[in-house]
Amino acid sequence: MKKALLLYSDGLDSRLVVHLLQEQGYTVEALYFALPFESKRITPKKTNNLNLTIIDITKEPLLSEYLSILKKxxxxxxxxxxxxIDCKIFMLKKAKEYADKHGYDIIATGEVPGQRPMSQTNSAQTKIDAEIKFKIIRPLADAGFSGRSRKKQIELAKKYKIKYPNPAGGCFLCEKEPSTRLKTLLKKDLINEKTLILTMIGRHFFIDDIWFVVARDETESRLITKFKTSIKDVKGKPSIYYNNEKGKQKALELQEAYSTGTSKEERDKFEKVKL
Ligand code: SF4
Known part of the structure; x- marks a missing residue:
């Protein structure tokens, strides 16, 4: 039996591709990439008819490898x-290593032309395939699916009686607003396994070369207070993370400025150094 390794996201497209590949006579194994900047990651569970392997990019050494792509x-x-495009190439290269090691005939993806502006165009796919040098198939594209609408996929899911989850959160890297902050944190090598979570929450400041993260709600406060260098929230005052012991005094000032009921003028002096 032919063996297909599927880049699996656990969403509707992936689930349809499992079905399409099985119909074409493939034994399918799914490879799920836990990516560092996915907001609201839902890690899929092993299902009865599908072998699932998780590749965790939030942990070293893969995290550093991924961050180096972000830098350049x-x-x-x-x-x-x-x-x-680089992100897809990164995942497909890892998939190719896995496929070579475990004897897979093809790698499959759930990509649909025109669904995403950057990586799911024909020219992007040509670039990607040229870097991988392994047989990659895109069964949904081959079946004529295209564009952003999921209507046709939903119809097919009904026909095949496939259940699927609602779309999960998107990719934090695609958001414009945090890009300056992320670039600065990357340049200063401040993102690692532990601090990764901080990059996606809170208000960020850089003062005297110290990084501060100010919680915006209780969930963020709870995450921040897990760090050794942090000050706890007290009623109406947010938790603050600082990446250097020397930042404690400034963190207390930030806490005061961002407390409930504090005037805008208090905050304005910090807004200038906001990342
Ligand atoms: S949106 Fe782009 S950068 Fe983000 S996970 Fe998808 S391919 Fe990677």
């Missing part, structure tokens, strides 16, 4: 600092 993407970025 060969094929540029989208609206934020999302290096979609």
């Amino acid at each position: 993407p060969k094929f540029g970025t989208g609206a934020g600092i999302n290096p979609c």
Whole structure:
């Protein structure tokens, strides 16, 4: 039996591709990439008819490898600092290593032309395939699916009686607003396994070369207070993370400025150094 390795996201497209590949006579194994900047990651569970392997990019050594792509993407970025083409190449290279090791005939993806502006165009796919040098198939594209609408996919899911989850959160790298902050944190090598979570929450400041993160709600406060260098929230006052012991005094000032009921003038002096 032919063996297909599927880049699996657990969404509707991936689930349809499992079905299409099985119909074509493939044994399918799914490879799920836990990416560092996915907001609201939902890690899929092993299902009865599908072997699932998770590759965790939030942990070393893969995290550093991924961050180095963010620092210098060969094929540029989208609206934020999302290096979609390089990101796809990164995942497919890992998939190829896995496929070579475990004897797979093809790698499959759930990509649909025109669904995403940067990586799911024909020219992007040509660039990607040229870097991988392995047989890659895109069964939804081959079946004529295209564009952003999911209507046709939903119809097919009904026909095949496939259940699927609602779309999960998007990729944080695609957002314009945090791109300056992320670029600064990357340049200063401040993103690692531990601090990764901080990059996607809170208000950020750089004062005297110290990085501060101010919580915006209780969930963020809870995450921040897990760090050794942090000050706890007290009623109406947010938790603050600082990456250097020397930042404690400034962190207390930030806490005061961003407390409930504090005047705008208090905050304005910090807004200038906001990342
Ligand atoms: S949106 Fe782009 S950068 Fe983000 S996970 Fe997808 S391909 Fe990678």
